[in-house]
Amino acid sequence: MEHLAIMKKGYIEKILSGEKKIESRFSMNKITPFHAISAGDKVYMQEVGKEVTATFEVERVLFFDNLSENKIEELRTEYGKDICAEETFWGLKKHSKYATLIYIKNPVKITPFKINKSDRSAFKTVNSVKDDLVITKRTIIKHPHDCENGKHYFVFDGNTHCQFCGAEFLHSATMKQKPDYQTIKGIIKHSMWNDEWLNVELDNVAKNKLPKIKRANIRSILNKSIRVCQPNDGRQTPYYGNPVFYAQHGLGCCCRKCLEKFYAIPKNAVLSDEELDYFTDLIEAYLKEKV
Ligand SMILES: [Zn+2]
Ligand SMILES: [Zn+2]
Structure with a gap:
């Protein structure tokens, strides 16, 4: 599978520089990427409101469910440095029930392209990002007649x-x-x-x-x-x-x-x-x- 991850400003740079080694997704519900991503998958990254500019490979993945505030604190202690998130992130995520930790491999910049995504989801899982989320435009003749x-x-x-x-x-x-x-x-x-x-x-x-x-x-x-x-x-x-x-x-x-x-x-x-x-x-x- 391939994935599209919508990223807050600054995080793609942190991934490309190697400072951020784990991309994490916390949620209240069982939504993608929870149990929908695995080693070898490709993740495309797009900053909010911008184009897709970089990708990485998934090295391995850890899933956690039945989370509590205490368990999330433990995750933070163990993985926080590699997740490299701000204080506000942990505050927002403390009531989550599910977590996916994605180990990042070979992050690279790519030629930017635009996604056609009509919903507000922050993570999408598809067969192919380019085939399923990028529109192939046709030539439209303006006033056709015969x-x-x-x-x-x-x-x-x-x-x-x-x-x-x-x-x-x-x-x-x-x-x-x-x-x-x-x-x-x-x-x-x-x-x-x-x-x-x-x-x-x-x-x-x-x-x-x-x-x-x-x-x-x-x-x-x-x-x-x-x-x-x-x-x-x-x-x-x-x-x-x-x-x-x-x-x-x-x-x-x-x-x-x-x-x-x-x-x-x-x-x-x-x-x-x-x-x-x-x-x-x-x-x-x-x-x-x-x-
Ligand atoms: Zn009309
Ligand atoms: Zn005519």
Whole structure:
């Protein structure tokens, strides 16, 4: 396994200089790295809010459970010098129940890279840090169109038509009736940009997230991004890291401009619960197809 350790300022330097010989993780609950790390594993280190800048190998690991304040004092006496932590650290950790002590081998600086991590966990265990936590970006063409073959780039200025050939979007009446996912897919084929998003392969981070997404997650993303028109409308839905974003771009529910263009919902209207449910259904259908 590989691991990503989020480090407080200054500790990566202490590890690289050899002053800090043990990386320790204390927790109230049985969470990684407790019994999730072993000798030979690789740990990537990232200072809070920065890029990954260094790694080390795991020489060996010690696990402790059923901890008490006294036991933690004993650990501090025995390993404190090599853990090299500040007084405040021990104060914060004195009620912990679990501890993992990781002996550091061959710490080195690496070419920095950025992680795509959406949660706040301070330690993550994955098969591969680079494959599972770093996004592989694709080339996104801005206004794709192939008008001769019936694939347009639609814009809205009172009515919906192709920016390049002027062809009218002929499905507004059907779209207004909020048809099911398969019907939408058939219609959206005429909009090259959206069709690409529906069919493109997910990035690795989005792929990993796919099986874990619940209806409530979709609903909450929609609630934040399109329930009311955002000040940054058109830019609020990212392109990477979550299959819900792909579905939103594909189905034209990424921003209020697109809702107006394809579903004839005025930009200033607040979406009703029924409307949010409807778009949640569509996205759910997309996710089911991708799993
Ligand atoms: Zn066209
Ligand atoms: Zn949009």
